[in-house]
Amino acid sequence: MIGFVKALVIVLIGLVPALGADPAVVKSTYAKENVPLQLDPASPFWSAALSISMEQDSFGKVVPRYRTEVRTRWTKDNLYFLFICPYEQLHLKPDPKTHQETNELWNWDVAEVFIGSDFADIKRYKEFEVSPQGEWIDLDVNLHNPHHEDGWTWNSGFQVLAKIDHPSHVWYGAMRIPWSTI
Numbered sequence: 001m002i003g004f005v006k007a008l009v010i011v012l013i014g015l016v017p018a019l020g021a022d023p024a025v026v027k028s029t030y031a032k033e034n035v036p037l038q039l040d041p042a043s044p045f046w047s048a049a050l051s052i053s054m055e056q057d058s059f060g061k062v063v064p065r066y067r068t069e070v071r072t073r074w075t076k077d078n079l080y081f082l083f084i085c086p087y088e089q090l091h092l093k094p095d096p097k098t099h100q101e102t103n104e105l106w107n108w109d110v111a112e113v114f115i116g117s118d119f120a121d122i123k124r125y126k127e128f129e130v131s132p133q134g135e136w137i138d139l140d141v142n143l144h145n146p147h148h149e150d151g152w153t154w155n156s157g158f159q160v161l162a163k164i165d166h167p168s169h170v171w172y173g174a175m176r177i178p179w180s181t182i
Contacts, residue, residue, distance in 0.1 A: 026052055028072040028079065037161040039082070039172040041071070046082050049073050068111070079182075083111035083130070083173040090164070090171065096133040103152050105129050105137045111173045115182050126182050130160040132171035156181035 029049045038045060049071035057063050069084040093108045106112065109132055116125035123143035130136050140154035158181070162173040 026070070026072060028074045031073045031075050031080075034075050034077055034176075035080075037080075037159055037174045037176050039161055039163055039174055041069075041082065041084060041172075045073065045080075046071050049082070070111075074179075077179060079115075079175075079177045079179060081111070081113055081173075081175045081177075085109075085111060085132070085171045085173065087132075087169055087171060090132055092133055093131065093135060096131065096135050098134040098136070101137045101152065101155075102131070102135040103137065105131055105135055108135075109171075111175075113175065113177070115177075117182075126156065128156070128158055128175055128177055130162055130173040130175055132162055132164045132173065134160060134162040136160040 027050050031045065031048070035045050040046065051069050051071045053067045053069055055062055055064050055067040057066070065088070066086055068086070071082040071084075073080045087109070091109045093102065093105070096102070106129060110129045113128045114125050115128070116122060118124065123141075125141050127137075127139040127141055129138075136158075137152060138154060138156040138158055140151040140156075142148055142151060145151075156177065158175060158177045160173065160175055162171065164171045
């Protein structure tokens with residue numbers, strides 16, 4: 001959809017060393033302890049993380065005013081993401097429900113993480129999404145299955161947190177994904 005940018009991070013578990021020092025590789029910073037989700041980029045947890053910026057729309061066109069910042073950390077138990085997403089106008093789902101999964105959330109503004117582990121089979125991956133309103137969905141995608149859309153019923157146990165800073169035209173989203181589910 002033109003007019004908004006979706007934040008997208010692709011993680012290939014176990015393949016980062018093989019990729020070398022590619023600038024497109026996202027480096028996650030280790031943390032000794034798990035923490036509750038938080039949205040403040042200046043917090044000790046998030047300020048210790050490296051950040052990357054994404055500024056392309058879904059067609060690959062550079063849109064600098066939508067430069068999304070992504071930070072990531074990991075512990076022995078969880079993988080964390082923080083998204084800092086500037087916007088001019090948000091494309092939000094009416095009547096959000098944050099106590100249950102929102103199927104087809106990708107039709108609205110979201111930050112997404114795709115996690116795969118096998119370059120030989122890129123049709124198998126996990127997908128995690130958070131909206132500016134705190135809606136969420138996690139999917140176990142297997143495009144080999146005739147009914148792969150059933151993957152949205154999977155429950156990873158991941159957690160999300162989000163808020164919209166209307167005066168600054170920025171929304172924040174955070175995820176905590178248990179390693180045990182991926």
